[in-house]
Amino acid sequence: MASAQLSLSHGQAFVAPDRRRHRSSMAVRRPEGTLLAAKGACALISDSTSRNPLAKQAGDLSVQGFLADYFSTPDHWDVKTSATRVLRALNGWCFGQSRQVSDGGYVSSLSAMIFRAREAHLFHMGDTLVFRLRGAEFEQLSRDHVTDLGGYRYPSRALGMDASLDIDYARMPLKQGDIFLFTTQVVQGTLMPSDYVRLIRQDASDLDAACDRLAQTARERAQERGYGGDQFCFQLVRIDALPEEESDHPGKVYGDLPIPPELAVGERLDGLEVREVLSRTAQSRVYRVRDVHSEREMVMKAPSPELSSRNAYLEHFLLQQWVVERVHSPFVVRVMEPSRPRRFLYYLMAYVSGETLTDWVMRHPQATLEQRLDIARQLGKAVQALHHRDLLHQRVHPDNVLIDRHGQVVLADLSACHLRDVDGHRRSRSLLRQVGLTEHSAPEYALDDEVGRRSDQYSLASTVYWLLTGELPYDVPVKELLRHTDLERMHYRSARQRNPEVSPALDEVLRRALSPQRELRYRRLSEFLHALRLPETPPGTPPGRRRWREPAGFWQGVAAVLTLLLVLSWLLR
Template sequence: MPGERPEPPSLAAAEPGELDGRTLAGYRLEHVLGRGGMAVVYRAEDLRLGRTVAVKLLAPELTRNETFRKRFVRESHIAASLDHPNIVPVYDAGEVEGVLYLAMRYVRGRDLRALLDREGPLTGAQTVRIAVQVASALDAAHAHDLVHRDVKPGNVLIAEGTDPDHPEHAYLTDFGLTKKSLSLTGLTSVGQFVGTLDYVAPEQISGRPVDGRCDVYSLGCVVFEMLTGSPPYRRDDDLALLWAHLNDPPPDVRERRAELPAEVGAVLERAMAKRRDDRYGSCLEFVAALRSAAEVRSAPPVVPSASREAVRVVHWRDRPPAPPLSPPPPPAWARPVFEP
């Protein structure tokens, strides 16, 4: 009738922008933070606790698959139990109005994809700092028989760090869409490929069972991109890219960044080995080798004896760490209320 408000579209049929302001499962959706082929992520308000959260809504076709729905709820509960400083905490998961959802901490910052797009290749030190945190998160998940299977820059969130020695804090996200290791193949039960093609391990492509070394491969690809600004394999179409992951040897990182130590290339080559048995046994083992390789010191230059004490060439990797900084002054709220 004239003057009546139209009924809002159902949750399953709504376009992402049409859900702004809607409330579901105690969360008021504010606006879209990002979207992909399988889900849309909203910034939302937790009406029960009055905090800002991120709510991920999965594509309705996934909800209609009974096997996927049960697995999603089960693995989301496992992900929620992972108490790790570099894993985005999961607060809640379930189904509402025929759509699966996941509520998690809202991280103020940007993802690694945006950082690389804006700044290009990162320094060796920054690459190692971020990689250590992601590796620690992955190994913690592997200890619970969870394999991420979609490690990529877009799933690494970068927030402000705690001090000058730790200028960024990395969070790994999207554990609600992981798979149990050793029990499932490279395809989901609804025939969808899990993994992003630029970083996908060969065993995922061929449909073989996976374990944590699948994530070692993907993390190796991400580290390669952090150091060079682009993924290891660059091809014109998806089939050629899949073929490269399956058959082409890992590219030499020094062909794109010549100043890196040769040892870094050897570490990445092992991390991205075609056979998982040839890779590092864990993500932290890989990153420990990367850190050692990045800190390899060049041989000192040979100078005449008369000037040996007067000349000292310092390579950028040989520079001593900066002296500790003085502690910052306390914030305003911590100062005395009454001045003397």
């Protein structure tokens, strides 16, 4: 019988002497309302190897991380786009963390199935197992990706194993009564397909009891054959009801909302009164507004009324709120939820009572080097927070940086922010070109080269250079770069010549981060920020080893003592 919404049931069973040391993790989540229509329900299982000291952490992190991020993706993304981007971002994080630990790693097999409308979408990495029981037909849906090394079977193509991720994807229609089984490789050799069908069908109305039967039988079979049976886990999901028909595309949740008209001070929209017009550009309108009910002051950002429905920036605008929601940092502006449903296309951000970095520099010409470096470090933390979520900012420059009355730095404008993905380089460049290059943009944007985190590093370093000197590091404007040979015209202008307070070491730090060649900059943003904290340390000096500048007076004192000892030795003969 069809229903208005997808309905499902699930059951689980673990066999483990100590759940805290279990190397597998599994979960089912079915949201309500519009989120269910847009994103569907999700069931997933992860598993790491017994030889991995971080097996439990890897399994839990992959499951919890996917659930947290998948249901936060933009509503107008389809299931495949949402899950694939989340998995690639999660893989990058796990791979990066694994390289920082000496024992074990955040590597795990993962199978995630999304049930949306009348279809199921399976995303599979590694050697976890997914089966479907439809009537008397029991079918394995996942493929076993394993490698034999020294007599042991290890998963391959797993999450966190490599910088790139190869994902198996399958899309299949659902039928009412379908039962999906999620389990791990350790069950291989214990249960036959007929055992699964018999044990599940014995009482399919109680899925927890069915999982318990599977776990108990698998454990008994394993003990009979003389190998460990203490790491089994089973998860069953049954489709109880399907919606009448395919829901509208999830993008219509916000994508079909009209663009707000031009607003003036005093006008109201959805209970929000305009207090000040902060910005009007070809792409967007930014207003300071007050919620007439809660009295909260916020910032409303809306697309420009002149934009057509096919404009690439308008498509990206739908992602901006999601971008802000993903990042939790005191140095990045935070999103605010409206107190009533939106009738127009816009989003709300926290209002920062302060001034732009450009205005701050004009009002504080006597600011010390340390004050300026403190702002630079805070701004670096903002960009770093974006990079941790696999996001590129692409427009770091003084007018996008706010400083409140307490000296707190907040990175405010995310109009060109973009999620790194397989074809994101092309989209990132085209998006920035539409928004507009700035004098702090990295050369690769003008030359249509590959862009990445080091491109943000250049913009950050250029902004820091301007903050310390009031000028730009190169005579050649970025917009005048037409071909790669133009890079030879870019000659770094020493920051020391414009601000004698800048030390030679700090000047060298800026020179490297501002290299026209992307590959010559710091490999990681954290290295650049660390160098900014230690401006007196020469580049390449190991941590803890500083240059010791011996004063001339010290050696004069040593010479005097030696002379006195020599005289005493003659007198005492």
